[in-house]
Amino acid sequence: MGERMVDEILRVENLHVSVEGTPILNGVNLIINRGEIHAVMGRNGAGKSTLANVVMGHPAYVITEGSIFYKGQPLEELEVFERARAGMFLSFQYPASIPGVQVGTFLKKSVASVRDEPPKGRAFRKELNAAMEQLSMDKSFLSRYVNDGFSGGEKKRLEILQMLLLQPHLALLDETDSGLDIDALRIVAQGINEVAVNSGCLIITHYQRLLDLVKPDFVHAMIDGVIVRTGGPELALRLEDKGYEWLDVAA
Amino acid sequence: MSDETQEIIGDYRYGFHDPENSTIRFDKGLSEQVVRDISELKDEPEWMTEIRVKAFRHFTERVMPEWGNCDLLNMIDFENITYFLRSSDQTEKSWDDVPDDIKNTFDRLGIPEAEQKWLGGVTAQYESEAVYHSIREDLEEQGVIFLDMDSGLKQYPELVKKYFGTVIPHSDNKFSALNTAVWSGGSFLYIPKGVSVEMPVQAYFRINAKNMGQFERTLIIADEGSTVHYVEGCTAPSYSTDSLHSAVVELIAMEGAKIRYSTVQNWSSNVYNLVTKRAVAHKNATVEWVDGNIGSKLTMKYPSVLLKGEGAHAEVISVAYAGKGQHQDTGAKVHHLASNTTSNILSKSISKDGGRSSYRGLLQVTPKSTGCRSKVVCDALILDGGSRSDTYPTMEIGNSTSDLEHEASVSKVSSDQLFYLMSRGFTEDEAMGLIVNGFFEPFTRELPMEYAVELNKLLELEMEGSIG
Numbered sequence: 001m002g003e004r005m006v007d008e009i010l011r012v013e014n015l016h017v018s019v020e021g022t023p024i025l026n027g028v029n030l031i032i033n034r035g036e037i038h039a040v041m042g043r044n045g046a047g048k049s050t051l052a053n054v055v056m057g058h059p060a061y062v063i064t065e066g067s068i069f070y071k072g073q074p075l076e077e078l079e080v081f082e083r084a085r086a087g088m089f090l091s092f093q094y095p096a097s098i099p100g101v102q103v104g105t106f107l108k109k110s111v112a113s114v115r116d117e118p119p120k121g122r123a124f125r126k127e128l129n130a131a132m133e134q135l136s137m138d139k140s141f142l143s144r145y146v147n148d149g150f151s152g153g154e155k156k157r158l159e160i161l162q163m164l165l166l167q168p169h170l171a172l173l174d175e176t177d178s179g180l181d182i183d184a185l186r187i188v189a190q191g192i193n194e195v196a197v198n199s200g201c202l203i204i205t206h207y208q209r210l211l212d213l214v215k216p217d218f219v220h221a222m223i224d225g226v227i228v229r230t231g232g233p234e235l236a237l238r239l240e241d242k243g244y245e246w247l248d249v250a251a
Numbered sequence: 252m253s254d255e256t257q258e259i260i261g262d263y264r265y266g267f268h269d270p271e272n273s274t275i276r277f278d279k280g281l282s283e284q285v286v287r288d289i290s291e292l293k294d295e296p297e298w299m300t301e302i303r304v305k306a307f308r309h310f311t312e313r314v315m316p317e318w319g320n321c322d323l324l325n326m327i328d329f330e331n332i333t334y335f336l337r338s339s340d341q342t343e344k345s346w347d348d349v350p351d352d353i354k355n356t357f358d359r360l361g362i363p364e365a366e367q368k369w370l371g372g373v374t375a376q377y378e379s380e381a382v383y384h385s386i387r388e389d390l391e392e393q394g395v396i397f398l399d400m401d402s403g404l405k406q407y408p409e410l411v412k413k414y415f416g417t418v419i420p421h422s423d424n425k426f427s428a429l430n431t432a433v434w435s436g437g438s439f440l441y442i443p444k445g446v447s448v449e450m451p452v453q454a455y456f457r458i459n460a461k462n463m464g465q466f467e468r469t470l471i472i473a474d475e476g477s478t479v480h481y482v483e484g485c486t487a488p489s490y491s492t493d494s495l496h497s498a499v500v501e502l503i504a505m506e507g508a509k510i511r512y513s514t515v516q517n518w519s520s521n522v523y524n525l526v527t528k529r530a531v532a533h534k535n536a537t538v539e540w541v542d543g544n545i546g547s548k549l550t551m552k553y554p555s556v557l558l559k560g561e562g563a564h565a566e567v568i569s570v571a572y573a574g575k576g577q578h579q580d581t582g583a584k585v586h587h588l589a590s591n592t593t594s595n596i597l598s599k600s601i602s603k604d605g606g607r608s609s610y611r612g613l614l615q616v617t618p619k620s621t622g623c624r625s626k627v628v629c630d631a632l633i634l635d636g637g638s639r640s641d642t643y644p645t646m647e648i649g650n651s652t653s654d655l656e657h658e659a660s661v662s663k664v665s666s667d668q669l670f671y672l673m674s675r676g677f678t679e680d681e682a683m684g685l686i687v688n689g690f691f692e693p694f695t696r697e698l699p700m701e702y703a704v705e706l707n708k709l710l711e712l713e714m715e716g717s718i719g
């Protein structure tokens with residue numbers, strides 16, 4: 001029992017969520033254990049981002065029923081920044097830009113606030129350089145403003161760079177593959193695989209191509225705010241091939 | 252709690268005060284006699300006394316401005332202000348000779364340290380006069396004159412007489428008249444032809460006494476082809492009664508010269524800051540005002556440039572932060588008086604906790620000044636519902652060969668920005684601090700590094716206890 005609790009990273013129980021009074025999630029159940037990769041697929045508007053955002057604590061999403069536990073702790077007790085400091089990470093589908101704030105400064109401060117021991121100047125530089133090299137990111141990124149004028153692909157790379165630096169225990173990746181060419185996708189996938197060894201991973205995607213590179217243990221199909229089917233990697237192939245109608249009928 | 256933290260008053264870190272020791276202190280209130288007494292005490296030439304008296308008469312006749320913030324302006328009690336206070340008998344060349352209390356204050360403000368590290372010269376004014384003044388020897392050897400204004404008048408009366416009041420006549424406005432009548436302290440800076448001063452020179456203004464009036468007067472003359480960067484800072488203790496800071500700053504950039512004048516104004520929130528700053532730029536000269544207003548109760552200040560010579564350029568970058576009980580009425584004025592002159596104005600303001608910021612700008616191109624170019628950008632960020640931001644731009648364009656651009660925006664911090672930053676481990680206050688620092692970045696990056704760091708810290712402090 002004790003061991004199981006340690007390995008359980010995320011537990012979502014009968015989760016109902018509304019935005020501005022409109023129900024979006026209608027009873028989602030999900031358990032992610034350490035070392036597991038879960039993929040969530042579904043049409044636009046199914047509620048995938050809502051799930052990721054509500055887990056991270058976006059104030060616009062109201063939980064009307066059910067609950068979320070992170071490592072056995074009810075999440076409603078934690079503010080957004082506390083969730084980050086506890087090891088939760090969200091790679092945004094649409095990362096916000098922060099004009100005037102340089103990427104380098106931002107990364108350093110973010111890492112300092114999340115880690116128990118703030119990184120020392122030189123050690124941090126080294127770590128940062130290694131991570132950027134791994135992602136084939138040019139040094140000039142550091143002096144640009146956070147996501148300001150970034151292309152879609154650049155934004156996604158910056159998200160993954162942050163994930164590598166923050167070493168989360170739970171990584172929520174919301175359409176991180178969109179906007180990436182095949183080379184970038186391979187690089188990003190490598191980063192995800194690295195982090196996934198020791199954490200729970202939730203990958204939201206429309207496409208099989210990322211799942212070829214990051215092998216999911218579980219694939220969930222979401223329709224109208226409910227997970228209607230859970231399977232192995234073969235489910236993703238089937239969804240890409242056949243779409244979601246056959247599930248609509250089944251549901 | 253350390254002494255340091257105990258003395259923090261509200262969010263304002265410089266609100267501590269020293270005992271009010273003085274060697275000469277005038278009774279509160281203003282009269283022609285007070286004006287004459289100041290002049291006599293300073294042993295000034297007759298012509299300066301005349302200028303003062305004339306200015307005083309104009310001041311008494313001149314009505315209060317009927318714009319800006321009339322309610323606050325009309326609350327100024329000119330009879331409840333000390334117009335002259337000498338706290339040290341002389342201006343020292345060594346910090347060791349400055350009276351202990353005063354030296355400690357400047358230590359806490361980091362001035363001697365900054366001087367050693369990165370400044371070419373320092374004037375430290377405390378109440379009405381400079382208590383410390385020095386300039387690097389190499390600059391002196393190149394003929395650079397950097398003095399407090401009183402010494403400037405004593406040592407270079409012809410130069411002062413030639414330029415004093417030529418850019419800002421006493422009759423320009425009520426407060427330039429007041430300053431001309433009772434001025435004391437400030438800087439006198441002359442850069443000889445072709446000399447380029449690499450390290451910035453700094454003036455620091457500190458008010459310590461209650462109900463104090465500080466009226467420094469600064470005159471900077473950059474001769475042909477010379478370059479200089481002048482930096483000024485200011486703070487005051489927090490008191491429940493008001494103080495008045497009313498300065499006049501005149502800059503003259505001769506042909507091909509370049510003057511950059513950077514200010515970080517951080518008065519406590521009981522100080523009226525009513526300042527007139529204006530520059531003349533001759534042929535191919537450049538004048539840059541880098542003007543930051545964080546503190547004070549009411550600031551009314553519109554750094555101006557008269558582009559008098561062909562090819563001259565003006566740059567005004569200003570930011571204003573208006574917090575609780577503050578009104579920052581700031582802006583820029585550029586007069587294109589010659590052909591092919593160019594200007595850039597960037598103004599950024601933040602209003603929070605019911606604070607009010609106003610941009611008041613004037614851009615003038617005279618009919619004969621052809622081929623001018625100008626760009627004006629005003630961005631306002633409003634952090635909460637009760638705060639306010641207004642823009643009052645005026646454009647007078649006298650010909651069709653000139654090219655003017657004007658952009659203005661008002662924005663709020665988006666919840667997506669806050670959520671993004673908080674998901675990266677920042678508290679809401681820290682996230683606000685980052686966003687606000689980012690918003691002011693086009694200004695901060697123009698400051699010497701030490702000032703930029705300080706300013707960012709100040710703004711982060713201001714964001715504490717904010718509600719998105």
Ligand SMILES: Nc1ncnc2c1ncn2[C@@H]1O[C@H](COP(=O)(O)OP(=O)(O)O)[C@@H](O)[C@H]1O
Pocket residue numbers: 019020024042043044045046047048049050051060
């Ligand atoms: N902040 C929001 N405000 C209003 N409606 C929202 C908001 N976020 C999501 N929605 C709505 O919720 C539904 C699900 O959206 P989302 O979770 O983004 O879907 P997905 O990521 O699966 O495409 C959509 O109908 C969307 O319009």
Ligand SMILES: [Mg+2]
Pocket residue numbers: 048049050093174175
């Ligand atoms: Mg989505």
